[in-house]
Amino acid sequence: MLCAENLAVQRGSKLVLSGINLTLQPGEVLGVLGPNGAGKSTLLDALSGELKPSEGQVTLEGKPLSAWVGPERAQRLAILPQTSTLNFAFRVEDVVGMGRLPHATGRVRDQAIIAEALAAADAAHLAGRNYLELSGGERQRVHLARVLAQLWPGARGQTLLLDEPTSMLDPLHQHTTLQATRTIAASGVAVLVILHDLNLAARYCDRLLLLQGGRPHALGTPYEVLQAEPLQAVFDLEVLVQHHPERGHPLIIAR
């Protein structure tokens, strides 16, 4: 379980994140929403230990993040960054296989996990391809498979942080990707996902955190958070909130 207590991050003299109290519950998908520059990625960096908080602390399983030994932490906490700078001609399954580096499960088991993770990210057909020859969206799915492999098959006590995993994907794969995060959450993994698409957030998240200017504006179920008022206040966007005709979750339409 990943916990943030009274988290604040300072850049220079500017407070870019403050007042964050967050517990990622096992089996839950928490969506983070907010306009550009609201501090979403900063929050993810702070939660993953990349940024040192100026106040408060982040604990994983009750232990401060910095007190963990590298591989043990990596077995419990996986992070998918927004973009990757990989510039070498690895094969797709080698990239996914890097997710197994913190583990010592052996080659046979690892290969089975790599195949399953690739299938979960709907990227099984990319196996054997050269990573550098893939499109942006295909690369994004390969990295999703990598972080899934890092936690595979998923268990309580594990946490997955995703920074805009759907930013380069076609509509179908936006859904398959979030479906894959739901599936791994069902095994007990706590998931935090940064999203821009309000309707995707409404459909796939159990709870939503709405950030504005580095501060939490609202935290609650999609029904509580995705309402005209908070969305107007945070995004400065006038919206109509309807109900999905088949699924019943909120459906956001810009006016």
Added chain:
Amino acid sequence: MNPVVLPRSLFIALGLLLALALLFSLALGPVSLPWLDTLKATLRVFGAPLGGAELDQAELIIGQIRMPRTLLGLAVGAVLALSGVAMQGLFRNPLADPGLVGVSSGAALGAAMAIVGGAWLGGLPDAIAPYLLSACAFAGGLVVTALVYRLGSRNGQTSVSTMLLAGIALTALAGAVIGLFTYLADDATLRTLTFWNLGSLNGASYSRLWPLLVVTLAVGLWLPKRAKALNALLLGESEARHLGFEVERVKRELVFCTALGVGAAVAAAGMIGFIGLVVPHLVRLLVGPDHRVLLPASALAGAALLLFADVLARMVLAPAELPIGIVTALIGAPFFLYLLLRGRA
């Protein structure tokens, strides 16, 4: 590009290639020896009681001249290729080269200072001259690496692009100082300086060899232990951290290793460019970028390539000798340009 060959086939091929390179290097030269005599005399150098008096001359040539030269080439080629792999992993850029971050120039500057300083003092005693030169070259390489690393670090984080730029600036600075030395030097000093700048395996001696052998062995045994970390580093520094690696420590170790390897190589054989660039690249084309294969394969390939280049250097203008740095640059620079063009296509 998918791996073209299996790692095992590559290792077998490289092993054979290296054996051939060793044989060539021991047999060919101003006095070329028959293959069989070369083998026998080599075994005799190692103490096997073979053949008669007709092998005495071959044994002398191999034992005194070609064996140290061959071992020097072997070690320099291997350690430069390994340093190249480490640099490219560290900078996450397949075009990085130890020459780029100023390690080589720093070492060359150290050597130049030792040469010029020695000449001013009216010549150093033969007993300490080679050691002083090695020590100065190594110190030069280490100082520049430390400086580059320091300039590139802020708040405990290292910026790769700043390190590259700092390396380019320090390379220019070292080049200017060496140029100044060259301008002011007398004839004898000038020859030695040129020798150092262009690189040569000529005049190899066991006393110059053994520090390099120790370093090569250490680097060659240590780097493969970090193969997985290097693989993860290619994803990015934070990604490697998220996979459980102590990135800052690994980076420090890689920088130190490169400084040590390149410093020792330059101290022993002068500036020999492009091995660190060309060799890892060729190996990657054949078996892909996995460091678990790339590191040992590059060491073998680097040793073989440098030995062949050295054979070429002493055969082309025989009995005169071409500096080997010229040979490797003539092969390496067009290859580098080819890579740039291909990358753009």
